[in-house]
Amino acid sequence: MDFTDSPEEAAFRTEARNWLNANAPAHELPRGVTLDDADEVARGTAWQRRLAEAGYAGILLPQALGGRGGTIMEAVVFGEEEARFNLPKGPYIIIGLSMALPVIAKHGTPEQIERFAAATLLGDLTWCQLFSEPAAGSDLAAVRTRAVKDGDDWVVNGQKVWSSWAHLSDWGILIARTDPSLPKHKGLSFFVVDMKTPGIDVRPIRQISGASDFNETFFTDVRIPDSCRIGAVGEGWACAMTVLTGERLNQGGSDNGEGIGGLIHYAARTPRGRGTALDSEAVRLSLAMAYAEEQAERHFQSRMRTMVSRGENPGAMAAVVKLAFASRYQKTAGLAMELREMAGIAHRPEEADTARIWYDYIWSTALRIAGGADEVLRNQISERVLGMPGDIRADKNVPFDQL
Amino acid sequence: MNFDLSDEQKMLAEQANGLLAERSPPDRLRQLIDAGAEWDEPLWRELAEMGFLGAAIPEQFGGVGMTRLDLAVISEELGRANAALPFFSSIVLAAEAIMLAGSEEQKARWLPALASGDTIATFAYAEGPGGWTADVLTAQVRDGVLDGQKGPVADAGIASLAIVLAHDGSGQPTLGLVSLDHPGVTRTKLASFDQLRAHYELRFDGVPFEPLAAAPADEVLAKLFDLAAVQAAFEAVGGADACLKMARDYAMDRQIFGRPLAGYQAIKHKLADIFVAIELARSSAFYAAWAATYGEEELPAAAAAARLSATGAFEQAARENIQVHGGIGYTFEANCHFYYRRERTLATAIGNREVWANRLIDSFLTQNANVAEVA
Numbered sequence: 001m002d003f004t005d006s007p008e009e010a011a012f013r014t015e016a017r018n019w020l021n022a023n024a025p026a027h028e029l030p031r032g033v034t035l036d037d038a039d040e041v042a043r044g045t046a047w048q049r050r051l052a053e054a055g056y057a058g059i060l061l062p063q064a065l066g067g068r069g070g071t072i073m074e075a076v077v078f079g080e081e082e083a084r085f086n087l088p089k090g091p092y093i094i095i096g097l098s099m100a101l102p103v104i105a106k107h108g109t110p111e112q113i114e115r116f117a118a119a120t121l122l123g124d125l126t127w128c129q130l131f132s133e134p135a136a137g138s139d140l141a142a143v144r145t146r147a148v149k150d151g152d153d154w155v156v157n158g159q160k161v162w163s164s165w166a167h168l169s170d171w172g173i174l175i176a177r178t179d180p181s182l183p184k185h186k187g188l189s190f191f192v193v194d195m196k197t198p199g200i201d202v203r204p205i206r207q208i209s210g211a212s213d214f215n216e217t218f219f220t221d222v223r224i225p226d227s228c229r230i231g232a233v234g235e236g237w238a239c240a241m242t243v244l245t246g247e248r249l250n251q252g253g254s255d256n257g258e259g260i261g262g263l264i265h266y267a268a269r270t271p272r273g274r275g276t277a278l279d280s281e282a283v284r285l286s287l288a289m290a291y292a293e294e295q296a297e298r299h300f301q302s303r304m305r306t307m308v309s310r311g312e313n314p315g316a317m318a319a320v321v322k323l324a325f326a327s328r329y330q331k332t333a334g335l336a337m338e339l340r341e342m343a344g345i346a347h348r349p350e351e352a353d354t355a356r357i358w359y360d361y362i363w364s365t366a367l368r369i370a371g372g373a374d375e376v377l378r379n380q381i382s383e384r385v386l387g388m389p390g391d392i393r394a395d396k397n398v399p400f401d402q403l
Numbered sequence: 404m405n406f407d408l409s410d411e412q413k414m415l416a417e418q419a420n421g422l423l424a425e426r427s428p429p430d431r432l433r434q435l436i437d438a439g440a441e442w443d444e445p446l447w448r449e450l451a452e453m454g455f456l457g458a459a460i461p462e463q464f465g466g467v468g469m470t471r472l473d474l475a476v477i478s479e480e481l482g483r484a485n486a487a488l489p490f491f492s493s494i495v496l497a498a499e500a501i502m503l504a505g506s507e508e509q510k511a512r513w514l515p516a517l518a519s520g521d522t523i524a525t526f527a528y529a530e531g532p533g534g535w536t537a538d539v540l541t542a543q544v545r546d547g548v549l550d551g552q553k554g555p556v557a558d559a560g561i562a563s564l565a566i567v568l569a570h571d572g573s574g575q576p577t578l579g580l581v582s583l584d585h586p587g588v589t590r591t592k593l594a595s596f597d598q599l600r601a602h603y604e605l606r607f608d609g610v611p612f613e614p615l616a617a618a619p620a621d622e623v624l625a626k627l628f629d630l631a632a633v634q635a636a637f638e639a640v641g642g643a644d645a646c647l648k649m650a651r652d653y654a655m656d657r658q659i660f661g662r663p664l665a666g667y668q669a670i671k672h673k674l675a676d677i678f679v680a681i682e683l684a685r686s687s688a689f690y691a692a693w694a695a696t697y698g699e700e701e702l703p704a705a706a707a708a709a710r711l712s713a714t715g716a717f718e719q720a721a722r723e724n725i726q727v728h729g730g731i732g733y734t735f736e737a738n739c740h741f742y743y744r745r746e747r748t749l750a751t752a753i754g755n756r757e758v759w760a761n762r763l764i765d766s767f768l769t770q771n772a773n774v775a776e777v778a
């Protein structure tokens with residue numbers, strides 16, 4: 001067992017750190033300030049371009065696709081070093097890098113790779129994910145949005161929902177039903193779509209956070225050229241799985257705050273009676289339990305990294321990180337509010353700390369739903385790791401149009 | 404980074420697992436309980452022969468000279484088998500105490516006998532509820548002689564040697580070696596919740612006390628419990644894993660309303676949560692064992708965190724295992740109860756959740772003292 005960097009890792013870390021120290025500060029987002037969405041995307045693409053120019057965009061992507069062709073450990077090391085800065089890396093960047101690029105690279109044609117890979121790496125193309133629908137979330141294969149072949153085009157009609165940053169994305173990855181006479185997983189195909197195509201109507205949804213960064217996306221007779229189909233007709237589900245695997249590996253692990261350690265320090269300097277809040281046994285116990293859980297996640301991730309760097313597939317183990325992280329994140333923020341007593345639920349405008357905790361407490365609810373809801377992850381762990389039977393599926397092998 | 408056991412450690416685990424599965428199956432445990440045995444003596448001899456008892460004892464003192472991480476691998480397997488052995492008392496606590504604080508002469512006198520299993524030792528720190536800080540201890544050493552009472556003390560019925568925590572009359576704690584065969588020692592057997600681990604009350608009337616004097620007793624005690632917490636965490640992870648496997652296997656077999664119990668989400672999700680708790684605890688236990696071997700400074704917080712996570716995982720697994728089994732789980736013939744009882748023993752030995760929560764917070768603050776000043 002060895003926690004120190006290997007000589008190669010250490011050399012790469014030094015290289016990454018030096019480069020980031022010289023380049024990242026100019027791109028950092030101001031803390032405690034809410035930027036206009038368009039401004040944030042512009043900053044995100046500018047940072048992405050800087051990374052690409054220096055050869056740090058797409059570390060895992062083969063060099064033939066414009067990536068670095070690096071190792072998983074390099075990606076991990078770079079990610080750790082990059083996370084020390086408050087950089088603009090929202091869904092508008094991540095969806096392109098960890099969903100669109102992998103699916104295009106794996107299922108796309110050489111022309112499609114040529115057309116999209118470099119532009120995405122350079123930040124010239126931003127992407128949104130057009131998967132979920134009002135009647136298809138965890139049960140993604142239930143999508144109803146229809147794509148019907150018409151000459152060299154597909155004509156798409158339907159409604160997508162929860163499309164993050166679709167209002168500011170250049171392109172979208174889309175899953176639609178091309179053959180309703182087949183059972184639900186089989187009749188799907190995968191497309192990329194230019195968000196400026198006529199017939200696409202993106203309407204913001206007001207979120208519980210107050211922001212509106214996800215949307216309803218309506219498709220009315222939208223024409224998508226067949227050259228924008230990724231993979232074969234009917235291969236949509238396999239493409240979607242490629243996307244979701246990339247998504248899963250990217251999740252979980254670190255919140256942007258100081259974590260439980262920050263809360264312990266907070267309690268230690270918050271007066272209570274003659275001492276501090278940390279003199280209370282109840283406070284100590286809840287902080288200690290939360291801290292133990294947080295550290296355990298960190299160490300679990302180290303184990304997963306070790307597996308990945310040996311070329312082993314962590315499979316459903318990635319679900320463990322996401323499942324544990326989202327709930328712990330929610331618990332931590334809730335605890336942070338309680339520790340502040342009434343000041344945790346009402347603060348002066350300038351108190352950015354409390355505002356950040358509120359953001360965490362609200363955002364944690366989304367993390368428990370998006371990218372594999374808690375219950376779905378528990379199913380995955382019990383079925384794929386523990387080998388327990390799958391749920392009974394009433395719709396299995398039934399043609400979609402007869403459901 | 405390489406955050407995994409080495410191939411040699413995995414082999415060691417397999418070896419221990421194989422031996423224990425063969426020699427200490429549940430029927431053997433039932434037999435021992437029915438016979439009122441306090442330990443599995445033949446198994447102890449076999450463990451000694453395999454070098455498991457002396458795994459972390461230096462070669463010059465009759466051990467194998469491996470690391471505490473290797474010892475942890477064995478602890479996990481003992482937890483999985485719920486073995487009836489004084490390993491925690493004699494090896495994890497007593498031998499480690501001598502290694503930490505004994506003189507060269509004391510090490511040479513006792514460690515070979517502990518590694519060979521010929522001598523069994525225990526560690527007497529508790530005096531009932533109320534903690535074991537020097538100000539509450541009543542057992543007292545005067546002019547090299549110990550008087551007072553300790554208890555509960557695990558495995559004191561089969562041990563011939565005890566390391567006793569007492570105070571020295573001036574408010575200072577002291578740790579020393581005491582022969583339990585001395586006529587001034589009275590051993591009274593207690594009713595023990597864990598039917599495979601006996602506990603005693605010990606009375607000392609003018610019994611010779613030989614201090615372990617290489618370091619101040621409070622420092623030794625803190626370090627010793629940190630190291631023991633790491634081993635206890637592995638033992639708990641092993642026990643929890645056994646419970647999860649048992650519950651899963653039972654649920655796969657049991658037919659309810661025309662299909663396997665394992666197909667119901669209430670059961671699937673319960674076991675998934677236990678799996679997560681175990682894997683998180685195992686990860687922290689790995690880290691703590693690494694710190695016990697290589698990272699002195701990180702040890703106190705790492706040990707406490709591993710201890711809390713592992714105790715929680717075992718608690719959850721031991722309870723839900725009986726639940727998943729239904730009525731069968733409530734029988735002596737099923738195997739759930741061994742773990743249900745052992746879990747409480749492990750959860751209270753060397754300090755309960757409150758003790759370790761405090762240890763975690765305090766060591767976090769010490770480790771991050773500079774951060775606190777800046778903030």
Ligand SMILES: Cc1cc2nc3c(=O)[nH]c(=O)nc-3n(C[C@H](O)[C@H](O)[C@H](O)COP(=O)(O)OP(=O)(O)OC[C@H]3O[C@@H](n4cnc5c(N)ncnc54)[C@H](O)[C@@H]3O)c2cc1C
Pocket residue numbers: 128129130131132134136137138139161162163164165214366367369370371372373374375376379391668
């Ligand atoms: C902030 C945010 C951003 C998002 N961004 C995007 C995006 O950019 N693009 C996109 O396509 N989608 C996006 N999503 C949608 C997200 O993928 C879905 O919300 C998610 O898949 C869950 O689907 P659902 O909302 O329909 O909930 P449902 O699937 O209806 O789930 C409701 C509840 O049922 C539970 N449940 C579901 N299935 C089972 C089962 N088999 N057994 C037991 N319980 C079950 C769930 O765990 C949950 O608790 C986003 C969501 C959020 C919250």
